[in-house]
Amino acid sequence: MNSVEFQAPGIKVKAPIIVAIVASIGTIIVAGMTTFFPASTSSQTSSKISDSIKKEISVALTEFDQQLKEIQVVKLRVAELSSIPKEVKVSSELNNLSEKLTNIDNRLINLEQYLLASPDKALGLPLISKEVDNLASSVKSERVNTQTEIARIYDQNKWFIGLMFTMAISVLGLAISSLFQSKK
Numbered sequence: 001m002n003s004v005e006f007q008a009p010g011i012k013v014k015a016p017i018i019v020a021i022v023a024s025i026g027t028i029i030v031a032g033m034t035t036f037f038p039a040s041t042s043s044q045t046s047s048k049i050s051d052s053i054k055k056e057i058s059v060a061l062t063e064f065d066q067q068l069k070e071i072q073v074v075k076l077r078v079a080e081l082s083s084i085p086k087e088v089k090v091s092s093e094l095n096n097l098s099e100k101l102t103n104i105d106n107r108l109i110n111l112e113q114y115l116l117a118s119p120d121k122a123l124g125l126p127l128i129s130k131e132v133d134n135l136a137s138s139v140k141s142e143r144v145n146t147q148t149e150i151a152r153i154y155d156q157n158k159w160f161i162g163l164m165f166t167m168a169i170s171v172l173g174l175a176i177s178s179l180f181q182s183k184k
Contacts, residue, residue, distance in 0.1 A: 022067055026060040 030053065114121075 022060075022064050026057075026064065029056060029060065
């Protein structure tokens with residue numbers, strides 16, 4: 001458990017963090033009270049304030065004592081739980097290992113039953129896996145072939161479109177030349 005050390009002249013206290021937090025909160029309350037309710041010149045007002053501060057301090061101290069008692073109880077319980085005999089620890093580890101071994105045995109029995117019930121299915125799995133691999137490689141080779149054919153058709157289309165433009169320009173040229181010939 002984490003703890004904090006407090007040191008004052010001639011005093012050294014080691015307390016859990018919870019105690020340190022409670023003490024800090026109490027200090028903040030007292031400081032806030034003195035800041036926001038400054039002492040007045042009237043003795044009645046100062047006595048009322050000092051009485052209310054005393055009450056708050058006594059309440060804070062009572063809560064502080066209760067929390068210290070609760071912390072001690074928790075410490076004792078943690079000490080009890082952490083001091084488990086070695087035999088109990090070994091026994092619990094053996095129980096865990098026994099459960100795991102039983103689980104593995106059950107899985108092995110289920111696998112044997114499946115293999116004995118339908119050996120053709122058990123042997124069929126590797127064959128199906130091989131067929132899937134072969135199918136994947138054939139799809140890949142077909143994809144490469146298809147891409148090659150698409151590239152070849154694309155090149156043919158470029159040549160065909162070029163030929164069409166050439167023929168259109170030559171027909172246009174013949175039409176223009178025959179038009180000029182007829183005007184003369």
